[in-house]
Amino acid sequence: MSVETWTIILVIITFGLYLYVGWRSRVRETAGFYVAGRGVSAVANGAATAADWMSAASFIGMAGSISVLGYDGAVYLMGWTGGYVLLALLLAPYLRKFGRYTVPDFIGDRYYSKYARAVAAICTIFVSMTYIAGQMRGVGIVFSRYLQVDIIAGVIIGMVIVAFFATIGGMKGVTYTQVAQYSILIVAYAVPAIAISLKLTGNPVPQLGLTFTDIAQRLSDLQLTLGMNEYIKPFTNLSPINVFAITLSLMVGTAGLPHVIIRFYTVPTVRDARYSAGWALLFIALLYTTAPAIGVFARYNLIDTLANKPLAEVQKISWVDKWGAAGLLKLEDKNGDGIVNMTKPTDPANEVTIDNDMIVLSTPEVAKLAPFIVALVAAGGLAAALSTASGLLIAMSSAVSHDLYYRIFRPDASEQQRMKVGRAMVLVGVCIAGWFGVHPPGFVAEVVAFAFGLAAASIFPVVLLGIFDSRTTKEGAILGMAVGLAFTFIMIVCMQSVRVLGTEAPIIQNFLGINAQGIGMVGMIFNLVITYVVSRLTPPPPAEIQQLVHDVRSPYGAGEAQAH
């Protein structure tokens, strides 16, 4: 059977599975809708968190991005995993003990202020919205590449599926479909990785193949002879200060992302919250330690196959032809010598252009795997995109329907009204996400810098101090969040002004050598310092708030603490 037939079969089976699981998990009350009735086991929550976390970009694009950056690609690897240590140690158990529905819930209650709640809700909506735009696009791209369906049709199919299980099942439906989606995406990622590892290193475990053979050294030497950067050498693509700042911003940003934090509300106990962070990072690490191996293997294989080979010979390779037609691989014989000359992408003499997405998408074919596996990768990419999109939708809709509508504007709303608004908000979110999927803003990559930068600079510091420093006051928190948010926002806009505002040159090149991706670290430091200092200059929080902070510290009695 052809790749297309297998892809259609696998997509239908997996989508059917998601719909079935979603239907089985339908809910009727707000606790089920927002926090899955707090009945999710630690392992299931770990798998759901991992699927929630790993987006279309992680699945399809990350190995490629790392292979372009070489050593410095570590910013993504460490940044997007290290945040879970912060979550497990500093936030998850205490937020679970606090036991409400959303992140703005904690900020609003802890800082006894509607304004703090509103600022946090707006941050949540903004961060989730920027993130979701890329997911629907990912769904459309996978559909169009593998099934030759129009991108718009692909986006609409994705919207219908997500809307179905997110509206009827809420957090519960999303959680259990994410567990199914994790299983599919990890198998789809691992199988081609094992195959290519066996082919190039003789070791079936990609992580071991990368570490204990000379493949990385060989790639590094090969790149050096072709005039590219040494692959395994640090700081050839990013300066040390940027590697430091980007890594730390992504770590802290990860721990401050609302759609990740709310997952820890869904488990029954504080202990489960800790363990589910452990499971989540274990599940994530399976993919994140494989990605750099795929990056090295696939890049070595590509360069080895293409560089300095006769053009006519190269063009006969079937995958060169296929991915060339898809626009992911460009070969042009600029100097007309009939040889493929490959060097730094910035060098005008370079004749090969490789899209980042090609690294993962082409691996099964390059490793000569069966069409079934190629189709499995497509299903894996869809699972990654859909699971992240659905998690973001719940985070966003709960910020609007629970925090803004119920807690601020209509505290007297009935259970039915709140469910209705929650479901309606999911639908509104799906439509906005779909619109962005069809009309993607020209600066999707910059937008991701926004999401992490803002989460690092606004949400993380005030939640952290809210738990560990009972003296933190609402004045401190509000001012800290506002300054962190404003500073980071303005800096990113100014540094990315060419793409965002359309200026000729960036208004600001960098801040003390730190670029837009790493600026969240500076915003976070401002937020922490201002919150801490202002809190000591203002009257202490009321006694009941200090009691609340005190209670959050002991795991005992999470059951009673839920009601309020």
Add this chain to the structure above:
Amino acid sequence: MNEERLKVYWKKNISMIVGCLIIWALVSLGAAVIFANPLYGIKLGGVPLSFWFAQQGSIIIFVCLIWFYCIKMDKLDKEFDVQEVEATDKKGVQG
């Protein structure tokens, strides 16, 4: 539980968190960024040690850190008798 015991519990918890976070920073921001060049000369298998920390080791150690903390906290919770009973009203949560 009495106030004094809770204070001791909290202090022990904090020192465990601080210890884990020091390791967390050492294996990532330390080994892969600050000491990237000195560790580049040492080999682990076929790759420089700093490269291994940057793209494999830090992640593996992060996973171990969380599990270590979970297991340690289980013991601490038991010692201070603050483990919780399974939530009694899983569904009857009021927002």
